[in-house]
Amino acid sequence: MNLIELGIEKGIIKFDEEQNFITYIQQNKKRNYNNPEEKVQAETFLTLVLIYGYPEKRIKQFVSVQMGSETKEADLIVYNDDDCHSTHILVECKKEDLTDQQFNIAVDQAYSYAVAEGAKYVWTTSRIKNQYYEVPTEKPKSRIEIPDIPQYGIDKLAPYKYVKGGFSQLDNQTNIVSEPNEKNTQKFFELQVVSESELTKIFIQSHQALWGGGQRNPSVAFDELDKLIFCKIWDEKHPRKTGEPYDFQIFRDEDPEDLLKRVKAIYAIGEKEAPEVFKDGITLTAQETLTIVKYFQRINLNKTDLDSKGKAFETFMGSYFRGDFGQYFTPRPIVKFIVDSLPITHKARVLDTSCGSGGFLLYALDKVREQASEYYDVIKDEKDHYKHWHDFAEKNLFGIEINDQIARTAKMNMIIHDDGHTNVIASDGLVTDEEMQANSKNKEFKYNSFDYIITNPPFGSSIKQTEKAYMHNYSLSKKEIDWLNPKDTKETIRDSQSTEVLFIEQCYKFLVEGGYLAVVIPDGILTNSSMQYVRDNIEEMYRIVAVVSMPQTAFSATGAGVKSSVMFLRKHKAKQTEKINNQKNKLKIDLKIENKYIKTIDAWDKEKTVAIKELERLAKLNNPNAPKKDITALIKDDKTTLQQQFTEKVNLLKEEMTEKYFEAKQNLLDDYPIFMAIAEDIGYDATGRETKTNELVEIGTELQKFITHINKTEK
Structure with a gap:
């Protein structure tokens, strides 16, 4: 039961049949519930009554406030007395979709109303963000920011708001207070689990606050937000006793510089524990750090539903990366189709050689997490369930990303999904395994060691021999000997080669014999006569399992119009490759x-x-x-x-x-069947808008059966 439902049950509010209008029963006021601000106001009113314990009769809504010659309206006023003469708290409610600048204007407005009304405390809320102030009795009435407003019957303000094992405000909609606080004891709060939409807004609005409409490069803002989210997650995981406060929050009588020092101390621990993630120090100012802490301090990222967390972060990344970094995102239906089609288990070693933000890795992790539920009860066998999928994430899931910033994003994405981040490295995916190991200090990136590679390598770019010394390591970078030209007797290195072609060979090197590669490739590799030598090499290196053609619009929404297919390949044994050759x-x-x-x-x-x-x-x-x-x-x-x-x-x-x-x-050559399919509708159109049909679901089901048959019959 949530606040709105409880408010209805206790007769505090009611709705019309269509839920278009809300009526506050104590004041007998009917309001338009379709107004975004009204939704925030309703929850805020119920929070004051059901969470903070204030009597309804001491709360008035939509109160006229005299500001000089003008009359304004305060959203909510909480009074000290039943006659509502002595103002205690003034509350200003704003819609959720508010920029940081607009929120600050609302703070100024609320504070001026509070001074005019003689209020002792001010609360400005958009539900996504909350700020609280104490108004001094003496002049000048300079603002004193505080962690929270007092609960009913409390005279002394607490030094902080959030502690381990504290009062669960909305966690699973339990422990909601419905009576005034008669013991006069301060209640501290546990961190809140939030919805996908709310978390998305927190991500987007906090990034916009750092970006500042152009004051800071969006890319730099994203990096700095990354660091603070790392700190937030790290702080939640840090062992502490019940009743001890979390560090990633505002403390009373604290300077922003003190908060920054505390956050940097969390970051310093992270630098020691996970140096591949915590590389560069925090460069934000104390005030900017304070701004971000206000957005995140109340939420519990670790306990928020994994799927909701992942979707929220993906939506946020999509809104940020759309444009220059669009190539790093493979549409969700294609990723799901590829991962669902392969028999990946918790024992398999899985790699994405061009992992971008980590989409393929996360789907593989989700697949193994679902498998854990087949063996263990999530609650009764919690430890075994956790170990089943978490060991896979920590020891068997790997990613390579050439762009350092995107690699950090993938690590953060993995952390948000509860670990696995240590096996994402920032590296050119085409250097040798030895060079990767040396640069990343991760010895697990070894040739001939992965069971599955799931990837969407970058299309269209070329590697030039004059720029990359590793070209000679690839057979596909060499000009093949023309068997019909008597004078052509030795191989020469090509001037350049496309990245997607080289990745096909690099994946072959990383796979174990019998391992599977599922790769998104441009159709030119399959159809152009000039690419025949690539197809020849593929049939020598791999058993071609399946080719599934994607619609022309598959990547249009991410700015790529290249016609593509997904190719499933199984690495031949060395003897088979030699035999074919x-x-x-x-x-x-x-x-x-x-x-x-x-x-x-x-x-x-x-x-x-x-x-x-x-x-x-x-x-x-x-x-x-x-x-x-x-x-x-x-x-x-x-x-x-x-x-x-x-x-x-x-x-x-x-x-x-x-x-x-x-x-x-x-x-x-040995004859074998190849699974062929054409998908015309894969769940979205050229703009990314969802359609009613996704043919990849049915294709994937049949492909799973086909691969199972291959694994049973082709040893």
Whole structure:
């Protein structure tokens, strides 16, 4: 039961049938509940009565306040007496979607009303953010910010508001006070579990407060917010006795500098415990730190529902990263389809070589968490349930992200989902495993060690040999020997190669034999004739399991219009790769011998040479006194024609040989079924708006069965 429901049950408020209007029964005032401010006002009124214990008869709403020659309206006034003559607390309510600047204006407004009314305390609330002040009795009436307003019957203000094991205001909607505080004892509060929408607003509004509409780079603001959220989560996890206060909150009679020191002390612990996360120090001012603490101090990030937390953070990241960083996000339906299709368990080692903000890793974690519920009761077997999925997160889940800021975001995303962050590293995903281990100090990033790789590598960018020394490490960065060109006998390094192509080979190196790669690739790899060598390499390295075509609009909402597919591949055993390679090489040699390819080319070349010499002889015969250069000029066009005819014949023969090769290869190599599907509607349109159909659900169900069959029958 929440506050609104309890208020109805106790006869404090009532609604019309359509829930369009709320009536405050004590004052018999009917208000429009569709007004965003009214929703905040209703909860604030009920908080004063049901949580803080103030009698209804001592609370008035929509009170006229005389400000000089103007008459204003205070949202709520709490009085010291039953006759409502002596003002105790003045409350100003604002809608939830409020910028920090607008909230500060509301604070100024409320304080001026409080001074005019002779109130002792001021509370300004948007529900997302709360600020409390004590108004001194003597002049000048300078503001004194306090952790909370007093509860009913309390004369002395508490030094802080939130303690471990404190009063659970709305946790699971229990322990709500409905009677005045007769013992005159201060109640401290436990941190609150909040909804997905509320948490999203907290993330967005706190980031906007740091960004300041352009005073700070949004990217820097995001980093600094990251650090404070790390501190918040760290503080919640820090062991403390029941009744001890949390550090990530405002204390009474404290300077903002004191708060900053306390937050930095939390951060210093994090720097020692998780140096890969806590790298750069906090650069925020004391006032900025205070602003963010006000947004987060009341909420319990660790106990807020994991799915709600994840969705809230994802929505926030989407609103921030949309644009320049859109490429780091794979749409949720595609991520879910890939993870659901693979038989990932808590014992599997899972890697994303281009993890971005960690979407694939989080879905893999959620999958294993759901599996834990199949074996253990969440409540009765809490420790075993937790160990099942948490060990997977801590020891078996890995991510690589080239952008240091995005890597930190992925770590934070993992922390919000309760750990696993230590195995996300900031690194170029294409360097060798040894270099990754050396740079990250994480020895787990080893070739031939991962069971599953789930990834969406960056499209369209190229790695140049002149820029990256590791190009020579990749077979796919080398120009393949043309088996139909007798003069082409050695490999050379390409000037450049696309990142998505190199990642296909890098993933092969990281996988164990029999391990699975699920990768989003541009369709050009599958269809362009110039990419045939890539497809040849794929069939040597992998057993092609499935190709699922995505609609053209799959990545439109993130700013990418490249037509793409998801390819599922299973790494061959080394012997199988060698066997395929040998079979193909032998086939090429046999075809050239059977078709007398070299002899035919040589014969045509001799014919061409003889024909050219005949042209020279006739030209000299007809022009006996002409110098050699004139003879060359005379036969130039005819010589070019002969060369073109020779080239056309050779190219035609090459095409015939290539066709014979592919036809023979089809019969030669081991035949196996490949799962093929085309998804036209995957749950959203080009703008990202949800549609009613998601064909990936049904495709994924069938693909799961197909992969299960492969695992049983193809050893």
